[in-house]
Amino acid sequence: MTSMAAADTRDQGLRRGIGTFGLAAAIVNVVIGAGIFSLPAGMARTAGPYALIAYLLCALAMGAVVLCFAEAGSRVPTSGGTYGYVEAAFGPLAGFVAGVLLWLSCVLAAGGIAAAFADALAGLLPALAAPVARAGVIVAILAALMLVNLAGVRPASRLIAVTTVIKIVPLALFVLVGAFFVHPAKLSAGVVPDAGGIGRAILLSLFAFQGMETALGASGEVADPTKTLPRALVGAMAFIALFYIAIQLVAQGLMGATLAGSHAPLADAMATIDPRLGLLLVIGTAISMGGWLGSDLLGAPRVLFAFARDGFLPRALGRVSPRTSVPTMAIMTHAAIAALLAVTGTFETLVVLAVLAGCALYVGGCAAAWVLRRRDVALVGPPLRLPWLGLWTVLGCGSMVAVILLARWDEIGGLVAAIVGSCALYWVARSGQKSVRPE
16 A cells, blocks of 8 residues: 555655646646547537437546546545555555556557647648658657656646647637537437447547546646645536537537538538638647647656656656656656557557546546545645545446446457456566565
């Protein structure tokens, strides 16, 4: 179980410089990624006119998870986020499995967004579609964002805050302008889905809601964490849920049944009003991708850093720069692996597994919140104490298990294989630690 001493050792050398707005911006940035610019079409294809219901169900499920994470984060505000909560509640093996699944989903998603960023630029500049040029774009964007993160947590969080605002502008414009042109009759257009279609829509929308665990990976660098973490998390996720529902509502109201067949639904929807507004949404997509990668490089490498500090990975990954107080090697390693995945494109087949891994993480995080409350764990100061935590724990765990069961059996088998593989890695790492201990 994580103790106060263990947390102090893990976060030693880090600077708690992330405030409420910076953390909230990181959460918004990493959750509202490039997917929201294309998600409305996928929701329309799977759920038709019931897409908004799927969003609402997903938002309610995520609401319970967010409340549990808010209390768990206030009790164990350490590097690795969910990894720290689960480890403190259930021990190092469970924590390790949670950390592996968290990092794996993050790095696969980072590879996907980086590749999508290159493809988006190639759409504007066809010369960048060549394999060498595409690889150059991927390496360039990841290297640039990596350098910002290597400069320190404050410059990284400021960049995220700026890109979040810039990204939100075209989306807000889409909602505010598009609302005046919504056709009420189009809101009910589309093919009525069966239960399976709504289930896949919930799975799809959950992917769009995931990501808060990435930003929470930098919990060891949050100022006044017992107050900052809950405020930033609850505020950011409430904003995201309302924003997603508004975007889907406007997109459906502008395009109706044709929304399901669009490859760039927000741009196409705005183009029905004015083609120049469609171009603005294309630019917003590129900014969104870059901002998402910046948030990923802030939070996800801290999972590698936490593993190294706990003895599961080479010590170099757990070193902190004496000048900038950031885990330099962890950031560089994460960026390099993401670039490799983006260039090769092998990550695409694991998208659904990333969603299921996130669900498993949420189950662990919700259960951890309850256990931490029962044990009265508080590593930094007086924690948040939510009313009806038991209810939120049951709703959060139950809804995430239900979402996992919506997947195909081969996809569930992939999740089980990832968990079993993580357990095997843990025992190998533990055996290696024991073999090098002095007599």
